[in-house]
Amino acid sequence: MAQRYKTFIASACFLAMSGCTIIPGGHFEGLKQGEQTENLEKELAKVNIQLIDSALISQQKDLNKKTAAEIGASNSSKNIAGLDLSNYEYKLGVGDVLTIGVWDHPELTIPAAVQRTAEFDGFRVQADGTITYAYAPKVPAAGKTVAEVREELVKRLSRVIEDPQIDVKVVGFRSQKAYVTGEVKKPGVYPVTETPLTLIDALNQAGGLNERADWKTVTFTRGNETEVIRLDDFYSKGDISQNRLLQHGDIVHVTRNDQRNVYVLGDVKRAGTVEVNRYGLNLAEALSEVGGIDERSADANGIFVLRKRDLEKDGVIADVYQLHAKNVAALVLAEQFELDPQDIVYVTSAPLARWNKVISLLLPALTTVDRLQDIDNQ
Template sequence: MRSFILVLAMAFGLAACTEGFVSFPVTSSAQKDVPEDVEIIRLDETNITSFARPSRRHVQSNIPSGNGWNYRVGVGDIISVIVFDHPELTLPAGPQRTAEESGFRVQADGTFFFPYVGQVMAEGRTLEDIRGELTGRLATYIPDPQLEVRVAAFNSQKVVVSGEVKTPNRQPLTTTPLTLAAAVSEAGGLTERGDAREITIQRGNRRYRVDMAGFLNEGMRRNNPTLQDGDVINVPRRQAQEAFLLGQIKKPDVIDLSQDTVTLTQAISRLGGLDEIRADARGIFVFRKRHPGITVFQLDTSSPTGMLLGTQFVLEPGDVVYVVRSPLMRWNDTISALLPSVRAIDLVDSVAN
């Protein structure tokens, strides 16, 4: 990335050498001297609110939300059955035996054996269903039997959490619904490079993109879905989302936009501010690629009002901020000279990465 900045700085520096001198501020008449696919916008009090929020918004997930969670028993689960007032029907746990060791394992055919009753189908059924069947069948031998049915060990259903989490793992599904955010938390949370906006859930033969940041930041409930058996969650590595600050800035560099919203004023301040000797505060330009074309924003920060406007202008990934040199430079020559360098950013970026 440092080499990328060096290439851009050289390109912009060479372009700046061709500039002549006339006057600011930018006016609509200057647009006739630049390509048709370039739009010029001078930032002021009347339009700054249009650029006060990043254009990239949180996306609502389209993964099916389901009709609520009700655990269904599967092969390998250990069932614990307690018949009140009839300890002979409950396998004793004993001081050395766990509830799992004393329970009933659901066999490969989906059943488990219970005294007096025989084989009981459990696979695919809720605990309430199993308790109801046992109660009815035991009533032949015990008047008004009272039962409690639990899962002593959840072995049949799991999800996998992989990618940019601190402890990738497999997690069992239980009677308590497991949401995406809870599963990621159980995996230690995201690493520093994890991207919460681009999480994928593989469910069967379909893959869903889930913007979990939309749930964490804005409470979008559909972006925190309840997981199902077999789901594979993958947290990808966050892609570079950067703006490039060049020209008469004390420390030209890149600004990371992947974590927080960064305004134009914040970005310049983080890099030491303007070069007080060389910079012309009336000539701060932001080049932003659009499809098609390029939008060029001009901000005059020579007054406190201009600096305040800069605190409302939110940078977007790929923005190139260029601060011109004093004395004042000719507007149309400046833009015409710098545009080829802006258009080349994608190519240079791909080589740098």
């Protein structure tokens, strides 16, 4: 069946090259007629064509289950049960402010004032990384935990006070910050404190993602290294390995979902783009978003999905899926067929002849769109 479709498509390419453009603006400049026809014949030989049927849907589901199982196995092999925060201890830095109190020695404790805050009256970690307290000058604090600073103060004050009971608290976290930018409701700077701050925590503090956020490509930058966090895998598949414990200077950036669209063209009520949200998008939803197919002219057996592939990696330029939608069962298949971002859905008025002309325009369009996106990203 696939070979038969390819034969029809290849033969129809010559008609498509005659200047009968199906999509407005679909003509591509810069190629001569003979050169364009020859190139398209070669490209069409690298197209996979499949029917959207129960077997394909089952294959999709099995692939999703396999991916989820691989994530679970990966987490298990790494002994990942979530971020281990049980041993987390905040390390002081320059600019942090401490309050220090000594029990039974009020002369060593700054009294609270109505007009002043504890941070105002506290002891700030100086540029040299130290704090100075009564009988304890130049106590190293930067890079130390509160417990370590308390231990050092007890050691020094023991010279003048018998068995000093000292209380040390951080009242101003000023030395360490993480940044949340991009498509969140409250982008900004968030302090790293004695309470562990994870990537998910930071996004929640930023009010969560807004409507234009891309759930799949959240970037996490630490120093000179940047990695992509698949936030959708965290929420939908329980992939806890996507979470991170934030440190000073970390940047979490949520990109826009400009490229997370599906294009619906052809004999539909309102041709255009449909957004793929965090919950995904199936073929039935995409057609519904554009008002459905035009029943006066569209052929229900001519619903196609064009999906780009990596030619260098797979040896295939695109996958083409066809839905025979003239029976009720097809509606169930359309509801179960998940679309990927940048898919092109095309509804023909004649299942083969019209599609043969259109595919000759859509195939080079995939390359053109990629080039434009590459230019935008530079």
